[in-house]
Amino acid sequence: TLMASVVPQTGTSHGVSVSEILAVRELDVDSETKDDGRWQKMPQKSTEAYPYAFTVSYVERAWQHRWRCSDVTFHCLEGALCQQWVQTIREQLTALTSRPKHLLVYINPYGGKQQGERIYEQKVAPLFTLASISTHVIVTEHANHARDHLRTEAELKKYDGVVCVGGDGMFSEMVHGLVSRTQRDNGVDQNSPEEKLVPCTLRIGIIPAGSTDCICYATVGINDPVTSALHIIVGDAQPMDVCSVHHNNTFLRYSVSLLGYGFYGDVLADSERKRWMGPARYDFSGFKTFLTHHYYEGTVSFLPATDILGTPRDKTRCRAGCFICQHNGQLYSEDHQPLFLLPEYKGGWRVIRGKFLAINAASMSCACPRSPKGLSPAAHLADGTTDLILVRKCSRFNFLRHLLRHTSKYDQFDMNFVEVHRVRRFRFTPRYCQSDSELDLRENGKRLFSQICRDHPACSCSPAYSSWNCDGEILPHAAIEVGCVTTPYNLLCKYTVHSESI
Numbered sequence: 008t009l010m011a012s013v014v015p016q017t018g019t020s021h022g023v024s025v026s027e028i029l030a031v032r033e034l035d036v037d038s039e040t041k042d043d044g045r046w047q048k049m050p051q052k053s054t055e056a057y058p059y060a061f062t063v064s065y066v067e068r069a070w071q072h073r074w075r076c077s078d079v080t081f082h083c084l085e086g087a088l089c090q091q092w093v094q095t096i097r098e099q100l101t102a103l104t105s106r107p108k109h110l111l112v113y114i115n116p117y118g119g120k121q122q123g124e125r126i127y128e129q130k131v132a133p134l135f136t137l138a139s140i141s142t143h144v145i146v147t148e149h150a151n152h153a154r155d156h157l158r159t160e161a162e163l164k165k166y167d168g169v170v171c172v173g174g175d176g177m178f179s180e181m182v183h184g185l186v187s188r189t190q191r192d193n194g195v196d197q198n199s200p201e202e203k204l205v206p207c208t209l210r211i212g213i214i215p216a217g218s219t220d221c222i223c224y225a226t227v228g229i230n231d232p233v234t235s236a237l238h239i240i241v242g243d244a245q246p247m248d249v250c251s252v253h254h255n256n257t258f259l260r261y262s263v264s265l266l267g268y269g270f271y272g273d274v275l276a277d278s279e280r281k282r283w284m285g286p287a288r289y290d291f292s293g294f295k296t297f298l299t300h301h302y303y304e305g306t307v308s309f310l311p312a313t314d315i316l317g318t319p320r321d322k323t324r325c326r327a328g329c330f331i332c333q334h335n336g337q338l339y340s341e342d343h344q345p346l347f348l349l350p351e352y353k354g355g356w357r358v359i360r361g362k363f364l365a366i367n368a369a370s371m372s373c374a375c376p377r378s379p380k381g382l383s384p385a386a387h388l389a390d391g392t393t394d395l396i397l398v399r400k401c402s403r404f405n406f407l408r409h410l411l412r413h414t415s416k417y418d419q420f421d422m423n424f425v426e427v428h429r430v431r432r433f434r435f436t437p438r439y440c441q442s443d444s445e446l447d448l449r450e451n452g453k454r455l456f457s458q459i460c461r462d463h464p465a466c467s468c469s470p471a472y473s474s475w476n477c478d479g480e481i482l483p484h485a486a487i488e489v490g491c492v493t494t495p496y497n498l499l500c501k502y503t504v505h506s507e508s509i
């Protein structure tokens with residue numbers, strides 16, 4: 008901690024932790040300018056008493072988990088002392104090896120309210136410059152631009168991390184680009200659901216500029232670009248669980264936040280056609296989907312996570328330095344074989360058949376501005392499990408009560424048509440088999456004429472299948488197999504981390 012043995016401008020004492028210092032610069036008190044070119048008139052009194060000064064920019068905790076950059080100017084009597092302070096602070100900052108120096112930044116100009124470029128230029132780039140971070144910025148030109156660039160072209164050795172400016176969809180592109188490249192480079196077959204993923208060494212940061220920003224909100228505690236930029240600068244890191252989604256032994260996608268079938272799949276499918284509405288499309292499609300009240304029949308099989316600490320109905324929450332994540336992470340360390348892969352662990356699968364309004368798998372709380380506690384408030388970011396939430400067919404009134412619980416502090420799962428299980432793996436099989444031709448139609452985004460109506464096979468009033476909402480991307484396959492791993496521990500690190508005070 009830098010203590011005020013020199014005198015801050017206000018004349019009061021001030022302590023700043025070195026780990027939260029962003030930059031330090033010497034002030035030329037006489038010339039009336041700062042060395043960054045901005046004009047600043049020093050207060051007359053302190054200039055006379057202490058002719059030498061330096062300014063420290065540091066992280067200040069603000070309201071509701073926000074971080075802000077603050078400046079404090081220290082004054083000294085002697086120039087040599089002033090220089091010694093500046094040099095020492097710079098040396099200490101250089102010694103912080105977890106801080107990034109070179110970043111690759113992808114901006115989605117199309118996400119959220121289409122403000123990605125403005126947010127980056129006005130709020131984030133000046134902070135990276137202040138912290139002497141060099142950046143290579145790419146504004147994406149089409150969907151999957153960032154994913155493909157990361158997977159094939161990007162010279163990753165040049166960077167300490169990649170940053171995306173956008174929503175959950177952009178973060179998902181980063182994950183797919185980096186994880187896929189790492190598996191390919193290490194000869195891991197992504198199509199095998201049992202294969203152990205090799206960790207990627209580069210970290211991923213996210214500057215929120217999307218519609219839901221759930222991944223950012225659930226990790227940092229707020230969707231605020233300045234807060235995320237500051238977490239990136241100080242080198243905060245957070246391991247995250249990754250679910251791999253397969254269909255018939257073919258890899259489909261990775262998921263880090265929500266995998267939702269039924270309600271959330273239908274909301275997403277409808278909202279994609281209304282992108283022009285911006286983030287409000289989710290409210291519109293949410294309301295419409297609520298009114299349609301479709302349910303879907305199928306079988307859910309899952310492998311409960313019995314070897315870990317914590318349950319989905321705990322009152323405790325996953326926070327910085329989470330004990331449960333650390334403990335469960337050790338189960339995956341080098342010398343431990345994940346328990347669910349051991350032969351004796353087989354046979355623990357449970358099977359539930361039924362009619363469901365929603366099947367949600369939350370690998371993290373999925374907190375976001377629409378649902379500040381999230382779909383599964385006690386879920387953990389890095390415990391190697393996902394919370395499987397089954398919402399059975401019920402009345403519209405009851406389903407509304409369930410949805411309203413997402414926005415309140417009351418127990419989400421205290422309803423007789425809702426059940427929750429903390430699982431390692433799960434499978435869903437719809438009651439009616441999807442034909443290849445129907446899958447082709449869905450993959451090409453066409454409207455479906457061949458859907459089987461449950462009760463009246465001759466009409467098309469009610470669909471037999473929903474889609475999966477996979478971190479905000481549509482998966483047309485109804486039948487999927489999902490495995491959740493943090494293996495090896497630290498598989499993925501984000502620069503963003505929840506602040507201690509959440």
Ligand SMILES: CCCCCCCCCCCCC/C=C/[C@@H](O)[C@H](COP(=O)(O)O)NC(=O)CCCCC
Pocket residue numbers: 174175176177217218219220221264265271274275289290293373375377378382407410411413414476477478479480
């Ligand atoms: C009658 C009151 C109903 C209130 C219900 C509110 C529930 C909101 C829960 C939202 C959970 C969000 C989980 C995250 C999903 C995102 O990955 C996904 C894509 O995000 P982005 O790329 O940033 O656009 N967002 C959604 O699927 C939106 C779901 C909104 C449903 C209303």
Ligand SMILES: Nc1ncnc2c1ncn2[C@@H]1O[C@H](COP(=O)(O)OP(=O)(O)O)[C@@H](O)[C@H]1O
Pocket residue numbers: 114115116117118119120146147148149150151152172173174175176177178180216217218219220479480
């Ligand atoms: N330049 C671009 N043009 C069109 N789509 C893009 C572009 N860059 C990224 N995308 C896609 O936009 C989608 C939404 O991105 P995201 O950043 O998650 O915003 P939102 O939160 O509004 O959905 C993602 O599927 C992503 O692949």
Ligand SMILES: [Ca+2]
Pocket residue numbers: 248369370371386387388389390391392393394
């Ligand atoms: Ca988890």
